[in-house]
Amino acid sequence: MENRTIQSKNQGLKVLRPEDDFRFSCHSGLDCFTQCCRNINIFLTPYDILRLKNELEIASYEFLQKYTFTLVDHNGLPVVALKMEDDEKKSCPFVGSQGCKVYPNRPWSCRIYPLQPEQTKMTEKAGKQYYSIMDVPFCLGFQEKNSFAVKEWIQEQDIPIYIEMEKLFKKITMNEFLSDKKIKNKKIQEMFFMACYDLDRFRRFVFESSFLKQFDIDKDEIKKMKHDDVALYKFAMKWIEFGLIGQQELKLKPEVIVTKKDELGIK
């Protein structure tokens, strides 16, 4: 590690600023090649799933069923993890002798390695990003000569789009409204799962139910959501914000508000 790194006072970690350098190179000539793709926990973000299911050219529900399992976090919200193979080494389903078979669309945690974000609420609020180097003793990539500045690595690994998409998701999961709540309602958990992770099913829900009759949505946005997964993902995040934490990211149509008020006896 070069001397431009700074030491965290709290944990003795090397905390790297965007301009700091680190030494690393990963290639098939190393004895450890693909060792890191076995027996690991990889939690998938909604955007990871969007990219992976498109890489594999399968629907989101097929991807979820074949390659993942679901857990529930401390807020009662579902989280999705990659299912390792049932072989001796518990290999990632996407690892092959030549490396990662989904490389252009590999998950966020694989592409950012060996960096890991060192985030606090303060750094997040200030829009600053710091990283540290993961401690993986068997990884020989740290002994290679190549060095990168953190900011260079982030760009090269195509991380900014992942950060941008994850921000929308974190706006929900990190919202203070949820901090002391535990969602137990199965219907809410299912809706959250569908909108975040099962995008193709969410598209059917939007376009094949009375959904669009209820909300005031821009015609161009509707048109885009029909075929564009990123547009649909952005809309899904707005819908969850609206439904789960009461943010006015979406507007109900005036006639729907009148009907709802009538139902509730509100004048």
Ligand code: SF4
């Ligand atoms: S262990 Fe490190 S160097 Fe080896 S393949 Fe994995 S990331 Fe690359």
Ligand code: SF4
């Ligand atoms: S997705 Fe690719 S890089 Fe990530 S663990 Fe699996 S094979 Fe390795």
